[in-house]
Amino acid sequence: MRFPERVTICEVGTRDGFQIEPDFIPTERKIEVVDLLSEAGVPRIEVTSFVHPKAVPQLRDAEQVMAHIRRRPGTLYAALVPNDKGASRAVDAGVDRIHTVVSASESHNLANVNMTIDESLAKLEAVMTIAERARVPVGCGISTSFGCPFEGDVPLAQLERVVGRLVGMGARAIGLADTTGMANPRQVGRVLDHLMPRFPGIEWTLHTHDTRAMAIPNILAAIERGVTNFDASIGGLGGCPFAPGASGNVCSEDLVHCLSAMDVATGIDLDRLLATSRRVQDIVGRTLPGQIVKAGVWSRRYPLPDGVAARLPGPRA
Ligand code: COA
Numbered sequence: 001m002r003f004p005e006r007v008t009i010c011e012v013g014t015r016d017g018f019q020i021e022p023d024f025i026p027t028e029r030k031i032e033v034v035d036l037l038s039e040a041g042v043p044r045i046e047v048t049s050f051v052h053p054k055a056v057p058q059l060r061d062a063e064q065v066m067a068h069i070r071r072r073p074g075t076l077y078a079a080l081v082p083n084d085k086g087a088s089r090a091v092d093a094g095v096d097r098i099h100t101v102v103s104a105s106e107s108h109n110l111a112n113v114n115m116t117i118d119e120s121l122a123k124l125e126a127v128m129t130i131a132e133r134a135r136v137p138v139g140c141g142i143s144t145s146f147g148c149p150f151e152g153d154v155p156l157a158q159l160e161r162v163v164g165r166l167v168g169m170g171a172r173a174i175g176l177a178d179t180t181g182m183a184n185p186r187q188v189g190r191v192l193d194h195l196m197p198r199f200p201g202i203e204w205t206l207h208t209h210d211t212r213a214m215a216i217p218n219i220l221a222a223i224e225r226g227v228t229n230f231d232a233s234i235g236g237l238g239g240c241p242f243a244p245g246a247s248g249n250v251c252s253e254d255l256v257h258c259l260s261a262m263d264v265a266t267g268i269d270l271d272r273l274l275a276t277s278r279r280v281q282d283i284v285g286r287t288l289p290g291q292i293v294k295a296g297v298w299s300r301r302y303p304l305p306d307g308v309a310a311r312l313p314g315p316r317a
């Protein structure tokens with residue numbers, strides 16, 4: 001396997017993560033987490049979403065959060081939007097980047113955004129116009145790219161059609177999202193081998209959920225195909241409120257740890273990220289799925305048990 005020198009991680013914990021938290025997280029706590037992530041050197045943060053406050057009450061404070069975060073030069077602050085209304089709100093709030101959402105499966109798209117795929121794509125065309133006028137770059141995410149919790153298998157031709165429509169309306173960055181952790185590494189490879197040569201020049205992102213413990217293997221399969229953009233969530237928070245069985249994204253600090261152990265740079269300070277994860281656990285009031293917070297980094301050493309040191313053979317002459 002060949003490894004890139006560097007990958008770009010987009011932190012989605014304050015959006016994909018917080019959106020599914022049952023208790024309202026005070027606005028100041030959300031701002032604090034975004035600021036801690038910035039200070040850890042995270043290059044992209046999907047801060048929040050500009051959706052209907054009744055659909056996702058947890059993120060009803062999107063404007064306030066955007067207005068009060070401390071912006072670090074070198075970090076791009078993005079937000080998720082489902083339609084033109086969301087795009088206008090996001091532009092007014094001063095986002096650096098807009099992330100859009102449409103599903104590859106009709107049933108999830110209806111459950112998530114109350115539109116058919118074609119209705120969504122029409123709204124996203126309006127989003128592209130708003131973003132272009134405001135000179136804000138857009139990344140287009142496609143939910144249920146590798147499987148749908150209602151329909152099961154999502155035919156590759158259907159995914160390709162949605163990608164084609166987005167590229168046709170000017171998308172240059174496409175995110176393939178495994179919304180409920182159905183993808184496996186072989187499938188990720190097959191999908192990328194199919195799409196990448198058909199849509200040259202696209203910046204691909206893989207958005208994973210670790211629902212079935214396949215997120216990092218899936219990321220490795222995508223790295224092997226040359227993908228270098230990945231979404232991840234602090235502590236492994238995350239899940240779509242409109243996809244039954246959804247659970248957390250790949251855990252940011254576990255992914256950064258894995259990459260750094262393989263000498264792949266992310267520009268993120270792992271110690272600060274781990275401290276942020278502990279803080280997020282305090283805020284949400286429970287232990288999160290991340291492993292490195294519990295285990296420590298791979299190079300952690302323990303004291304020798306009694307009597308072992310004295311019996312260690314010396315170096316051979
Ligand atoms: N932000 C705030 N309000 C919005 C909005 C947005 N992005 N989009 C639409 N609205 C308002 C409209 O202005 C309208 O208000 P009015 O009744 O006062 O005139 C009302 O919502 C209904 O508009 P409509 O276009 O019919 O929306 P809808 O009720 O069909 O809902 C979505 C569609 C997309 C707005 C809603 O399903 C949604 O926000 N989904 C978010 C899903 C999500 O975040 N999933 C997890 C992430 S993948």
Ligand code: ZN
Pocket residue numbers: 016177179207209238239240249
């Ligand atoms: Zn997600």
